[in-house]
Amino acid sequence: MVGLTLLLLATQAKQTTIPEEAYLGGYLESAIGLKLHPTTVFSQCISRISRPRTDLSGYYDLNPKDAMAKEPTSVGFSASKVSRSVYEGKPCLLFESDATRNKRRDYKNSDGINVINITPVQRYRKVWISENGTPLFETSGYRSGSGTYELKATFKGDEVEIEVAGPKGKRTATIYPAGGVELFANEFKPMIDGEKVLVKEKSFSRLDPVTGGVVKIQAKVGGKFTGSLFTKRFEGHRIDFTFDGREQIGFVTFDMDLLQVNLPYGETLFAQTDPTDGKGSPTRIKTGGS
DSSP: OOGGGGGGSSGTTTTOOOOOOOOOSHHHHHHOOOOOOEEEEEEEEOOOOOTTTTSOOOOOOOOSSSSOOOOOOOEEEEEEEEEEEEEETTEEEEEEEEEEEEEEEEEOOOTSSSEEEEEEEEEEEEEEOOOOOOOOEEEEEEEEEEEEEEEEEEEEEEEEEEEETTTTTTEEEOOOOOOOHHHHHHHSOOOTOOOOOOOEEEEEEEOOOOOOOOOEEEEEEEEEEEEEETTTTEEEEEEEEEETTTTEEEEEETTTTTEEOOOGGGGGESSSTTTTTOOOOOOOOOOOOO
C-alpha cells in the first residue's frame, strides 16, 4: 500500500496518531476522462502485510506489533458514478462521489466495561460539468465529530463564487484561482486511452469544503503493471497522484477500469466487484481542460 516510508523508520516509532480520512472517488475520471457508469463501490481497507508500495494487491506495513489480522480490514467505503443531468435548463454531465471512513475506538469505561465507539468521517462531492468539459456548479461537504462543513461553488469565466458553511457560520467569497477555471476542467482531461498514453503528466485543482481554498493536485502516468484480482489477470497503467505532498497510486486497466488505489498511512481502496463482469462498451465523453 501507499505509505510514507519514514513511518517505517525507528526514528518515527513514537508517532501514534495517524490521520483517519475518507477518500472520494475521481481517480478513474482523472485518468480516462468522464465515462457514463452506474455507482461503483470501493472498500477502504487497512492491512499490515508488507509489500512494495506500488504493487497491485500490496499492503503497507503499518505496525508489525499491533493485533490487526493479516487480511485487509474494512474501515469504510468510497462510491462514485457519472450520469447525464441538466443544469439551468441545459444538458450536462454529473459526477457524484461519497465516502465514509469509520473511526474505531476500543476502551474501558469508568465501570470497567469494554466499549467500542465508532465515529464516521464522511465526505461527498457533486460536480455538474458542461458537455465540453467546463465545470458549472459544485457542492461538496465534510462531516466529522468536529462539525459539518459544506461548500457551494459556481464557476464563471475566470472566477469562482463560493459559499462555505461550517460550525462558525456561513461566508461567501469570489476567488480568482491561479491558472484560471481551466485547471478545474483539467481534472477530467483524459491521460490514457487503452494502452495509449495521451498526456504523461497534468495538474488540476479542486475546492476544499472545509477552508473554501483551492487544492492543487498532480497526476502522472507511471509504469505499466500486471497483477491478479478476482482470480483474473490484469494489465494496465499505474497513475501516480500527489495531493498536498502525499502520494496516492491508482491502478487502471487497459480496458479502462479502476481496480485499486494505494493510499497514505497503510490504507487501500479495493474494487468490491470485478469491473469486467457484465461490462459493455464504455461511453466516454470528450471533456477536460487544455
